[in-house]
Amino acid sequence: MATISDVASMAGVSTATVSRALNGKSTVDPELAARVFAAAEELGYSPNGPARNLRRQEAAVLALIISDVENPFFTAIARGVEDVAQAVGYSVVLCNSDESGDKERRYIDVAIQERVAGVILSPTSTTTNTKRLTDRGMPVVAVDRPLPDDEHDMVLVDTRMAAKEAAAHLFAQGYEQVGCITGPAGVRTADDRLAGYRDAVRSAKKRSSARLVRRTEYKAAGAKAATVGLMSQDDPPDALLVANSSMVIGVLEALDELGKQVGRDVGVVAFDDVSWAKLVDPPLSVVAQPAYEIGTVAAQLLLARIADSDRAATTTTLSARLIERGSSSRA
Amino acid sequence: MATISDVASMAGVSTATVSRALNGKSTVDPELAARVFAAAEELGYSPNGPARNLRRQEAAVLALIISDVENPFFTAIARGVEDVAQAVGYSVVLCNSDESGDKERRYIDVAIQERVAGVILSPTSTTTNTKRLTDRGMPVVAVDRPLPDDEHDMVLVDTRMAAKEAAAHLFAQGYEQVGCITGPAGVRTADDRLAGYRDAVRSAKKRSSARLVRRTEYKAAGAKAATVGLMSQDDPPDALLVANSSMVIGVLEALDELGKQVGRDVGVVAFDDVSWAKLVDPPLSVVAQPAYEIGTVAAQLLLARIADSDRAATTTTLSARLIERGSSSRA
DNA sequence: GTGAAAGCGCTAACAC
């Protein structure tokens, strides 16, 4: 592959001049510049990124480590990040930790080794170790889930409040025994959504009961089993708050197999306004999170910190919006 | 950030020895090795990837350029690629071309600049230019959609056959006027699915009619408008073959708004077995493509070609499977 | 305005 010195000798100038011409730095004689461009074109020259980054000691690349590529919530964040990054000439590399602390650690190492300019991640758990990043002065922004220490920028959603509202809505619709299916303990969004649910139970003057709560992986299969378990006990719940959109697939399947009609028999509200929410029967009531905006804000924060490492860490909390559809109505 | 010479001086050895010890190359005196590891640990040393890659003239990184991150079909491919790559120590960077030839070109350039070991891509159109890649000796594997020249490995699905089967199934179920909503002209999967549909029309001895076909972006909005257009003409279709899962969302919304009952009034079969297919009413009949397998095969092919650039290019064609559910039945 | 030369951090000959 052609190198800068190939271009230089073809154009009859020094490598320094080629570099200057191609980067539009300082002024280069127009005539020489033209020769340089012609030679570069002719040779199909494309600068060697690693070499440049090695020399410059910086790369215009951001790493985005998300916990589940197959979850539309996270891919929407990715789009937000990408749009902001592209606009200022940064590339984004997307890594899928797949809710595994191991893979997450591996990708954090890759980010360090590749010397990316900064990292945006949705921590798989509260034990996620970003120390390796911060020790090396790498800017980190956490999205969706907070990091334990407060030296990072974070972009979160007031998910506890949203969960409370959603559960309160179910009570207001006349459901008596609202249950909750949430993610694993230690995953902050799962804990918060459960806490919000409990807030609502308390406000509604209901007795909170562990019988009505199940925790599983943020996946359809676990949620399906949990729903079957929940519904097959005496005095089962007549409504369910479901903590994510993968889970609600399992929940709806289970309800269907148990012959329960959603809405009339069992009210359902789930997190995340997925594209197919209006297609199920009855249409699914959801808590819509501003995923794309989380991405854009996170990217802006990260870029700001890359530019100025002394900025104080900020936490941005966006709010979610309850969208009432048929699944949370008895009518 | 600590460099290899920091480690070397701390351990009282040369940088060469550090490199050897850390990479487990040739043999190093156990005692020295121990000192090296201790020093590296102490300093929080992490090798500089760009520097290493520059020297080695190769990086264990694959680029995967997909045309839509929000489409589960492509994210499933991504998981397949990643699983294979991880297993042999390669990282995967995921890039979203968003069906835009421009973004695709930009990412191809990034891949070249970063000197990744190889590229897997789903070309946005038949005009995708991979010449820049191949000119530089970069291995390329096309997935989902073929590339015009036959010097590349490709992993495709026999989507024409699958479309024919799906349309034939609709005729067999007693639908008389089967229509087709497919993607933009020039996108090979869109063209092939249309061709397969026409094959079925011919086999069923129906007169093929442009009235029954619509082409739009591979998105819900376009498909929704197309459906409204299709259904509001005289003698509208009584069944629809839909070329992708984003589109079918628009189709089902439109049908619902027009008061048509899916299955009884209008049969529907769509490409891609999405997670929510069984939740809509009636459950959605689909053409299930082996997306994950496409990813694994593509990654294996790419790795093989990286190891041996002289291999002849191969084309792997996987087959899709029709899954009959309620949406394609009048009962 | 341009070129010579140093050096980013690493690995791989090559000596010993």
Added chain:
DNA sequence: GTGTTAGCGCTTTCAC
């Protein structure tokens, strides 16, 4: 088995 040294391709002083 270990150290010395050259050099990957680039940018950036520093002279001129």
